[in-house]
Amino acid sequence: MTKKMEVEVAGVRFKNPLIAASGTFGYGREYEKFYSLSNLGGISVKGTTDTPRMGNLSPRIAETPMGMLNSVGLENPGIDHFIEHELPWLMQKNTTIIANIAAGTEDLYAKIAQKLDKTNIHMVELNISCPNVKQGGAAFGTSAKAAFDVVSRVRKKTKKPLMVKLSPNVTSIAEIAKAVESAGADAVSLINTLLGMRIDIKTRRPILKNNVGGLSGPAIFPIAVRMVWQVRKAVKIPVVGGGGISSAEDAIEMMVAGACAFQIGTAIFTNPYSPLDILSGIEAWMDDNNIQDINEIVGTVEDW
Amino acid sequence: MFKTTARIIKKDLLQRGIYSFVLECDLIAKAAKPGQFVNIFIEGFTLRRPISICEIFENSFRIVFSVVGKGTSKMAKWDVGKNVDVVGPLGNGFKKIDSNEKLLIVGGGIGTPPLLELAKRARSARVIIGFKTKDLVILEQDFLKHGETIVCTDDGTYSQKGLVTKFLLESIKSDDFTRIAACGPKPMLKEISKIAKNFKIFCEISMEERMACGVGACLGCQCIIYKEGKKQSAHVCKDGPVFKAQEVFL
Numbered sequence: 001m002t003k004k005m006e007v008e009v010a011g012v013r014f015k016n017p018l019i020a021a022s023g024t025f026g027y028g029r030e031y032e033k034f035y036s037l038s039n040l041g042g043i044s045v046k047g048t049t050d051t052p053r054m055g056n057l058s059p060r061i062a063e064t065p066m067g068m069l070n071s072v073g074l075e076n077p078g079i080d081h082f083i084e085h086e087l088p089w090l091m092q093k094n095t096t097i098i099a100n101i102a103a104g105t106e107d108l109y110a111k112i113a114q115k116l117d118k119t120n121i122h123m124v125e126l127n128i129s130c131p132n133v134k135q136g137g138a139a140f141g142t143s144a145k146a147a148f149d150v151v152s153r154v155r156k157k158t159k160k161p162l163m164v165k166l167s168p169n170v171t172s173i174a175e176i177a178k179a180v181e182s183a184g185a186d187a188v189s190l191i192n193t194l195l196g197m198r199i200d201i202k203t204r205r206p207i208l209k210n211n212v213g214g215l216s217g218p219a220i221f222p223i224a225v226r227m228v229w230q231v232r233k234a235v236k237i238p239v240v241g242g243g244g245i246s247s248a249e250d251a252i253e254m255m256v257a258g259a260c261a262f263q264i265g266t267a268i269f270t271n272p273y274s275p276l277d278i279l280s281g282i283e284a285w286m287d288d289n290n291i292q293d294i295n296e297i298v299g300t301v302e303d304w
Numbered sequence: 305m306f307k308t309t310a311r312i313i314k315k316d317l318l319q320r321g322i323y324s325f326v327l328e329c330d331l332i333a334k335a336a337k338p339g340q341f342v343n344i345f346i347e348g349f350t351l352r353r354p355i356s357i358c359e360i361f362e363n364s365f366r367i368v369f370s371v372v373g374k375g376t377s378k379m380a381k382w383d384v385g386k387n388v389d390v391v392g393p394l395g396n397g398f399k400k401i402d403s404n405e406k407l408l409i410v411g412g413g414i415g416t417p418p419l420l421e422l423a424k425r426a427r428s429a430r431v432i433i434g435f436k437t438k439d440l441v442i443l444e445q446d447f448l449k450h451g452e453t454i455v456c457t458d459d460g461t462y463s464q465k466g467l468v469t470k471f472l473l474e475s476i477k478s479d480d481f482t483r484i485a486a487c488g489p490k491p492m493l494k495e496i497s498k499i500a501k502n503f504k505i506f507c508e509i510s511m512e513e514r515m516a517c518g519v520g521a522c523l524g525c526q527c528i529i530y531k532e533g534k535k536q537s538a539h540v541c542k543d544g545p546v547f548k549a550q551e552v553f554l
Contacts, residue, residue, distance in 0.1 A: 023522070068350050270349075
């Protein structure tokens with residue numbers, strides 16, 4: 001029997017709960033060479049800023065135990081290019097499209113959001129958590145007051161469903177989640193990468209030219225589960241969970257912790273087909289456990 | 305590009321810490337061009353290892369790699385019969401060779417392997433390959449099979465003493481070469497690029513950078529290029545690894 005995989009986040013329909021995480025999937029063109037993008041529940045596009053950005057200098061990638069660091073630094077062609085050249089193509093792909101936007105000031109966030117409001121994009125994800133650049137919004141994501149202010153400002157400029165991507169580099173992620181909820185966010189997604197560092201002991205130089213970068217991959221999965229579990233209890237708006245998911249079991253665990261949909265990223269680098277493998281793994285698990293609708297499992301963890 | 309399984313059918317130790325595998329894989333062998341690379345999965349590691357294609361056969365291809373860390377040391381333990389998870393062929397290879405071109409093919413150290421297939425296909429070429437020292441010399445016989453080959457070492461412990469650029473300059477001055485293809489450490493590429501510019505010879509270089517996705521999505525392997533007089537961002541995995549020397553900011 002066919003299972004119900006469809007989920008809804010803040011009124012936005014996703015044909016299944018799997019969303020390609022921002023920054024790991026570009027604007028979708030590269031992975032379409034492997035499979036149809038219509039297999040995915042949604043795509044959160046590369047973090048896009050007001051004007052084009054070259055990003056940080058290379059090396060931008062360092063491997064870590066069960067994960068990786070990146071310091072790409074929001075390299076992107078800018079919002080106008082995105083709206084004109086990428087979005088029309090993406091909107092034909094029969095999947096839900098989320099614009100991930102980043103900026104260094106409230107004004108710029110508002111300006112980008114206003115531009116997107118005039119498009120047919122399904123959802124906006126406000127990146128207030130890029131750890132790699134000052135203009136990436138991390139300053140907004142690590143203070144409840146700043147997060148509240150920027151979300152309130154953007155809220156006034158867009159009627160699009162607004163999801164806010166939270167930083168794990170904070171003392172209490174639940175506090176930030178509450179702040180963005182009260183500012184009018186329709187959903188939260190978490191977690192962005194954790195700030196990390198690797199040093200080459202031969203040269204005694206950091207591997208990344210930016211010195212530090214964002215940690216992702218299976219290493220951060222338990223942190224993401226814990227934070228989703230905490231945030232789910234703190235807010236009423238939907239929670240989209242992500243961070244180190246690399247198997248169907250991980251995705252199910254994330255949903256049981258409280259995520260109504262999940263994002264995968266680094267796993268796609270390890271295996272470009274991991275989105276498809278994870279989805280078929282979830283369906284097989286639902287079969288084995290006699291679950292008809294994936295929404296049944298969301299937040300079903302019973303705490304001790 | 306494909307994600308597929310390739311079986312190791314031949315394994316050789318070329319020098320201490322430098323291995324050669326021939327991998328049976330019809331899909332990649334049929335699609336691959338000289339200068340492209342494959343991205344190899346290693347159990348227990350998050351990132352694949354991007355490794356250039358050294359030779360292309362009817363239904364197999366060859367890679368040569370040096371053990372530099374935990375991932376490549378695990379690969380070095382793989383044996384004939386092992387099925388390897390490979391994504392490829394990836395990136396842009398060298399420009400197709402015109403029949404009237406006279407090539408200078410210049411390789412340095414572990415940058416030498418990606419040039420072998422190009423050398424095989426060139427009707428008229430001189431190969432210059434350089435290594436730090438005798439214990440690091442690889443592929444000499446392979447290149448010799450396909451044409452004139454100069455081997456040099458920085459310390460003179462094997463064959464001729466000197467840097468590849470010395471022999472490159474001599475070659476350019478003594479003969480009318482029309483094209484250069486190079487791969488090796490950045491300082492070497494920088495120097496070769498300068499020489500090519502001075503003598504107005506078309507030159508391509510194959511670049512290396514730390515990568516994650518290997519297909520152009522994550523933007524991890526940026527290099528800076530000049531196009532139409534403007535600084536632009538390019539990515540080694542998708543726009544390269546082979547670039548026109550005059551376009552890359554080294």
